[in-house]
Amino acid sequence: MTLPARFRASHRDQQTDLDRLGPLYRQLEQVLAGIEREFAGLSRRLDEARTRAAALMGNEDGIYFDREPADEARLVEAEAQMMAAFRRIEQLRAQRSMLAAWRAQIEDSGIGRALRDGAGSSGRFSRFLRLMRARMAVIRHLSRFSGWVLMLVIIYATLSGIEQRPSVAWLMPDIERSLAFLAAAAAFAIGYPRQRPLIFAAGLAAVISLEFAQGWAPTRHGTPHDAWVKAFGLCTGLLLVIGIERLRQPGRSS
Template structure:
């Protein structure tokens, strides 16, 4: 099995790797454990069939005797069971080798230690973290939706007339602008964890473009001060998400 390039590249996001490889790693372990249990059961049945066939073929001193038709049928049945057990054991051996190779390759992908902890850890807090991680795809979709909705609101508030501009009365205008871009940047950073540099660059270009666009609105005008305030909010939003991730390395390793 060859892992996709996103799992092999040095730029890959460790959290995303754990989200995607963790369940697969655990399923491989469960499959290998199931194969081992089946092999143990088959080995026991194979020994029973051998013992039964030996008893039907001759006595314990190796002296063979003529068999009754019923004994002959039981001997044929025992031999058939032995052959079926042999074939199944060979199949299980091949499956076990294949799954073991896959598991070894995943462990060598750079997150093997974290995956072993992820698979072997327990407890209420770990269960909660796994539950959150299992819903990470939904959380990221929600973050993307929130980010785009915030962007639409920001665009409308920036290029609409001053009388139509939504505002929060108890917040200073600069704080309001900064918080709006901080929230949008944080939402996009959660929704697109691999694209944070692009988010900052595109967000900065959008800030400048929107300030220039205000020149077409009679009651609005863009200023360099507003650009700086919004750019600071944008950067703080990205730094907030990155900082929270770095504060909890042990959580990300589960």
Template structure:
């Protein structure tokens, strides 16, 4: 007697569909969200352009007066810009209709509910990285300010007397030193993303220079051990920022 053919389970088929269609479904959702943002921004700018054009026309209460040549040129330019905005809005509406139809077709494959849940199941880290990406300009400015403040604190802590040196009682001295340089290097790397090699080089030079400078500070002395600990902190700070940026890129792709 022949045994019946064996087929994959429905659960495995469902998981295969999710793995295959899930990334596409999420990309469509992100594209539609981007279209909505662009439409909202463009509509707002279009309203402002209408207001400016009405002011340039100068036909209030039916009274017409001759416009200056510069105002006439500005009005012509405003009309051309508004027509371009109208055309762009029509393009966006066409794209939205097309992408919405594609998404609806994917949902009609029988795994629509699971796909909606899958697309909305971003973890806390994913949402955090998206917020970071949206606020990157502000974060860079804050990072620059924090980096220089941390550098000032580090220089003071390194060259001041032992009794004036700030410290955290529950941290080991080596961990404290490493974390301080890690935080400073990470802040500089976030604030100056195109200067990573210079930050690493200058960071190591600063570590060595500050240890040598302790020879002129009472009750302080630099050691090779401290140099290594602080250099590890600088390296880990730069690696941490690089790792977060790679993770951010992977979130954007997925």
């Protein structure tokens, strides 16, 4: 039930009108832009058909009785294309005038300027979203590549001999192992956002498998402590990415 006019706030009424007319106004803009594109293409085709027909006619007066059958067929085809293009152009003109009149009525209302500003800002926002999606695609591809490279480095560092094992001198071994799995898990979580449960399960399986595989590697041995450290890094990397995404969501909605 609608309240009487004296009980309604003006800003709320304007927002209601914007919510109702905004989608219609944007749709009108899109349809008119499509009509303009089709109109330009048909006008170009009509000019080409006229030029082709004039060349087939033979002279300016159109008196040329000894045309070849193939030329006659091409002339008939060009004339048919001209008539079809002309009829479609007339239809587009009628549609354009009707839609432009509707748009003018909306723009002449009290919320016309707000609708125009909203259409411009939505266009800029859509371009910004497309740019961000393109950048996110690049980031995901780089994250996938980095994750697989880190996984290969982890496997080599775990199964190689102690003298060949790459390490960072100023880091404690536990922190080094945890950070390696944290970085790999974060890279995979960014690169494969829809497979995070699978990444967690595969990561735990990799941790356990690598600890068992060290039993067959010379000068290496796996321990439950190392498995816990690596599993901690794996969980921390996944939770870090998920937490950052959750923190960014309120900013996007506002």
